[in-house]
Amino acid sequence: MVVDLDAFDANADDLVRRAGGTPIRVASKSVRVPALLRRVLERPGFHGILAYTLAEALWLEEQGVSDDVVVAYPTVDRGALARLVASPAAAGRITLMVDDVAHLDVVDSVRASHAVPVRVAIDVDAGLRMGGQHVGPKRSPLHDAADVVGLAEAIRRRHGFRLVGAMTYEGQVAGVQDAVPTQRAKSAVVRRIKALSLTQLEVRRREIRDALAATGAELEFWNAGGSGSVEATVADDVVTEVAAGSGLLAPTLFDHYRSFDPRPAAFYGLPVTRRPSPEVATVHGGGLIASGPSGKDRAPTPWAPAGLHLTGLEGAGEVQTPLTGHPAGLLAVGDLVWFRHAKSGEPFEHVSTVQLLSGPRFVEEVRSYRGHGLAF
Incomplete structure (x- = not known):
């Protein structure tokens, strides 16, 4: 994160x-x-x-x-x-x-x-x-x-x-x-x-x-x-x-408001672990589905590199998430794909630490509630 x-x-x-x-x-x-x-x-x-x-x-x-x-x-x-x-x-x-x-x-x-x-x-x-x-x-x-x-x-x-x-x-x-x-x-x-x-x-x-x-x-x-x-x-x-x-x-469910246009600030990176075909790259984990009424808008969004998509058959999985789209063919095993969650706060329940980025550098590692041993 x-x-x-x-x-x-x-x-x-x-x-x-x-x-x-x-x-x-x-x-x-x-x-x-x-x-x-x-x-x-x-x-x-x-x-x-x-x-x-x-x-x-x-x-x-x-x-x-x-x-x-x-x-x-x-x-x-x-x-x-x-x-x-x-x-x-x-x-x-x-x-x-x-x-x-x-x-x-x-x-x-x-x-x-x-x-x-x-x-x-x-x-x-x-x-x-x-x-x-x-x-x-x-x-x-x-x-x-x-x-x-x-x-x-x-x-x-x-x-x-x-x-x-x-x-x-x-x-x-x-x-x-x-x-x-x-x-x-x-x-x-x-x-x-x-x-x-x-x-x-x-x-x-x-x-x-x-x-x-x-x-x-x-x-x-x-x-x-x-x-x-x-x-x-x-x-x-x-x-x-x-x-x-x-x-x-600014999670994805806040992307389309007339009243304001926030800057996405929270991301999680998942490593490519295999290439099942030249057109598909599969990352490890990633199935962080947001709460609320079930629908496509509750799934995480592949964000960078731009142009990647979840597949209709598997979506975002608990242990693996296959991705399609032009950039998939350019990814190698070990590369990171960055995702945005649909809701704010919820993804931090899945990690103990968060990396804070300022400009081009990571400046601090801090703990989430989970990292403090807390589950509210």
Whole structure:
């Protein structure tokens, strides 16, 4: 695995420009390399981490990577919760995400007292409701102001909890390409859905904010958006911070957005191990398929030398990946072929170390979460 620091830094600068002064909380799920998290957090415009598990958040806080970590998803990890409520320092720096009273019950099940208050934020559904259908990630059951206020009041009545934030992740805006050259009709529909989503969500965010304020709730932050929606998200004055992570490394699923044009920054190299025919070169391993709905867009892309293609019969395999295309005939056993992954962060689960490239030279080898012996 290689990360091009010049591209990484350029992408970070572009995210800051797009955010227009609104702080960016780094989505660690899309990075998963502590050295890179530290690097981006040192840049003006970035503050805090949006983690994906509580165990991860605890480790990041213990290691001093960040003193402001929001866990983006509800947790039922009782072991991690027990560690949280046993540490006043960690509990003061980590915020849990909730969308159900049941999440509060799990926290209470691991503690004998309420001496250590637990910071919580409410995850609000940010999907588009249209014609009786729901378009967007299936996350929170809370959609309207009444739903959110109901949970906020339940939190207020419970000892040992403090409501400090809210989240509205509009994944149907932030995480879907809208300018795919080979899918012009679909891209037009996606852009229409995005526009409708933003219009509806702006109204709903304001209603929820005002309803919470009427109950006396004082939120420290309102998190929203992602790499693909930075400008649109920060245009809403309810939002106090935007999340971003994939825009730093620019995987292939972020190649075709109208709003930004990031520089690919993460690659993995695979050696040619055999030549089954003059037209085919086979590399070792490579089948790092991205999560999400199965399809060709979830497969890795041969990137350099340019012009290589996966085969329809084998695709990207766990132990071997045959490649066709003109450059295949020019490759020798031992040559490296460079690939890009479809999603950001996920390929680092397969390696323990990452080579950092600056200009023409490798300047440092750093460890991924996996290299630290961690699997979150």
